[in-house]
Amino acid sequence: MKLYELTFSQIRAGLSAGEFSSRELTESVLDRIERVEPALSAFVTVRGRGEILAEAERADASRASGGNPGALCGVPVAVKDNISTRGLATTCGSRMLESYVPPYDATAVARLRGAGAVIVGKTNMDEFAMGSSNENSAFGATRNPWDTGRVPGGSSGGSAAAVAAGEVPLALGSDTGGSVRQPAGFCGVVGVKPTYGRVSRYGLVAFASSLDQIGTVSRDVAGAAALLEAIAGEDPRDSTTAAEPVPSLLADTGTDLTGVAVGVPDEYFADGLDGSVAEKVSDAVETIRSLGAKVLTISIPHLRFGVAAYYLVADAEASANLARYDGVRYGHRSDHAEDLESLYRMSRSEGFGAEVKRRIMLGTYALSAGYYDQYYLKAQRVRTLLARDFERAFESVDAVVAPTSPTTAFALGERVHDPVSMYLSDVYTVPVNLAGIPALSVPCGLSASGLPVGLQIMVDKFREPVMFRVAQAYERAAGVDSSLPEL
Amino acid sequence: MAVERGDVEHVAMLAMLAFTEEELVAFTTEMNGILALFEELEGVDTDGVEPAFRVLRRRNVFRGDEPGEMLPPDEALANAPDRHEDAFRVPAVLPND
Numbered sequence: 148m149k150l151y152e153l154t155f156s157q158i159r160a161g162l163s164a165g166e167f168s169s170r171e172l173t174e175s176v177l178d179r180i181e182r183v184e185p186a187l188s189a190f191v192t193v194r195g196r197g198e199i200l201a202e203a204e205r206a207d208a209s210r211a212s213g214g215n216p217g218a219l220c221g222v223p224v225a226v227k228d229n230i231s232t233r234g235l236a237t238t239c240g241s242r243m244l245e246s247y248v249p250p251y252d253a254t255a256v257a258r259l260r261g262a263g264a265v266i267v268g269k270t271n272m273d274e275f276a277m278g279s280s281n282e283n284s285a286f287g288a289t290r291n292p293w294d295t296g297r298v299p300g301g302s303s304g305g306s307a308a309a310v311a312a313g314e315v316p317l318a319l320g321s322d323t324g325g326s327v328r329q330p331a332g333f334c335g336v337v338g339v340k341p342t343y344g345r346v347s348r349y350g351l352v353a354f355a356s357s358l359d360q361i362g363t364v365s366r367d368v369a370g371a372a373a374l375l376e377a378i379a380g381e382d383p384r385d386s387t388t389a390a391e392p393v394p395s396l397l398a399d400t401g402t403d404l405t406g407v408a409v410g411v412p413d414e415y416f417a418d419g420l421d422g423s424v425a426e427k428v429s430d431a432v433e434t435i436r437s438l439g440a441k442v443l444t445i446s447i448p449h450l451r452f453g454v455a456a457y458y459l460v461a462d463a464e465a466s467a468n469l470a471r472y473d474g475v476r477y478g479h480r481s482d483h484a485e486d487l488e489s490l491y492r493m494s495r496s497e498g499f500g501a502e503v504k505r506r507i508m509l510g511t512y513a514l515s516a517g518y519y520d521q522y523y524l525k526a527q528r529v530r531t532l533l534a535r536d537f538e539r540a541f542e543s544v545d546a547v548v549a550p551t552s553p554t555t556a557f558a559l560g561e562r563v564h565d566p567v568s569m570y571l572s573d574v575y576t577v578p579v580n581l582a583g584i585p586a587l588s589v590p591c592g593l594s595a596s597g598l599p600v601g602l603q604i605m606v607d608k609f610r611e612p613v614m615f616r617v618a619q620a621y622e623r624a625a626g627v628d629s630s631l632p633e634l
Numbered sequence: 635m636a637v638e639r640g641d642v643e644h645v646a647m648l649a650m651l652a653f654t655e656e657e658l659v660a661f662t663t664e665m666n667g668i669l670a671l672f673e674e675l676e677g678v679d680t681d682g683v684e685p686a687f688r689v690l691r692r693r694n695v696f697r698g699d700e701p702g703e704m705l706p707p708d709e710a711l712a713n714a715p716d717r718h719e720d721a722f723r724v725p726a727v728l729p730n731d
Contacts, residue, residue, distance in 0.1 A: 250709040343689050386695035455672045475722050477713035487727045496652040504651055511649040525675050527685030567667050583689025
């Protein structure tokens with residue numbers, strides 16, 4: 148077995164036992180990137196080999212000098228390209244920020260560096276995190292490692308593809324409406340969207356501030372828990388971070404789920420759900436039942452209104468957040484402007500791609516005079532109803548389980564010219580962001596056509612430990628094949 | 635309620651975006667398709683329901699009014715497309731004549 152094939156749990160054990168060094172692991176990962184990256188385009192930027200290996204050697208030295216090096220010390224990590232990295236280009240998959248180099252680190256990145264993680268590069272994404280397929284990247288679409296004719300999902304498709312292909316064992320993504328969980332499901336890896344406020348958004352380039360949350364991508368549940376523990380917690384630089392202390396997220400509880408109540412919402416198994424996804428998810432529910440969990444049928448009555456409410460709220464917030472791109476302080480500046488107003492207008496029109504313009508337009512429309520009540524306010528009221536659906540569910544169950552997406556990975560080009568069908572592929576993930584609760588996607592096997600299927604586990608705010616417990620028990624009991632796809 | 639080309643032009647003006655004639659026509663059709671999806675919300679009874687706006691109950695986070703660390707001007711201006719001394723340079727705001 149090559150080092151790049153190892154999951155986080157195996158890496159942690161191997162590094163602590165001195166079976167291999169961070170330098171050896173990192174070299175293996177960098178060789179893997181060199182070999183498979185031409186077929187995948189999972190990265191926008193990979194740092195220079197020399198500087199990466201120097202950091203790996205520093206981690207080895209700190210481990211050799213004793214003390215407690217921490218779970219992430221010397222572990223290679225990739226970072227989505229909308230999370231600011233000091234001195235390292237952060238493009239958001241956009242021409243607008245093609246040459247932007249942040250002068251500061253996002254809090255999540257600073258915490259990763261502090262933990263001794265080795266940042267290898269920045270992953271490809273849908274422009275400004277707007278998309279469900281990675282086809283909206285200005286730097287070319289990322290491919291799904293399981294079938295390079297298919298999308299990896301989005302918008303954290305680069306992070307998911309990189310982890311799935313063994314280019315890196317861990318990655319950060321961001322999840323505004325499913326942008327970590329959906330690509331994790333499509334690529335057969337673990338993706339976590341934490342409780343809103345768990346992780347600082349300082350340095351995460353803003354898309355929809357009331358929904359955005361940095362999340363994790365890994366091959367195993369243990370990797371997700373370790374990565375989240377490292378980046379979570381209150382931050383004076385983001386006043387929306389939660390004051391709640393971050394508990395130990397993953398106790399080794401084996402596979403026993405006695406005393407855990409799991410709800411299966413009818414609405415997630417209705418029309419539009421692909422048969423092979425339904426089958427795999429139902430099998431997973433049976434496995435969870437066999438581990439001692441009590442399984443109940445529940446209801447999330449407003450599920451079908453989630454997509455409309457989500458896109459209204461997200462686009463409205465995006466139209467305000469993206470007003471900052473004016474060609475003045477950073478980002479693309481048009482060469483064709485004659486005065487200040489045309490500078491704004493031309494820079495934005497040249498710098499943004501089609502989907503970003505579409506969202507800004509829809510959001511501007513929804514907030515404009517005469518439509519605010521009809522669209523924006525109505526969507527925020529429906530958001531309350533959806534949040535209440537989950538509050539009610541969590542009165543009787545600890546976790547809600549459902550498919551992550553209605554289908555497996557779709558073909559490149561299949562939906563990119565049909566925004567409504569693209570938006571509807573987010574139907575099972577957006578309610579979580581609207582309600583602010585945490586959720587995770589864990590692989591639950593391959594469909595008949597050999598594509599990964601994701602099982603989504605949703606819990607109440609700040610109850611990540613029970614989410615990880617159910618996920619890890621399932622992961623162990625199901626014995627999901629963790630071998631990498633053929634590339 | 636359908637939007638027309640003129641509505642799209644007005645929104646583009648507000649959003650500081652410019653579209654070609656072709657883009658305007660295509661976007662009008664597209665926007666109507668998406669608005670039809672949004673209009674599904676009209677069927678939801680939201681009488682007496684508060685809008686969400688925020689998902690955590692936390693509000694008004696205060697800190698002492700003390701200056702923190704700041705970026706040195708050279709770093710803050712490093713990404714500027716056009717710089718003049720310690721300022722961002724832009725085309726004339728008012729006409730020259």
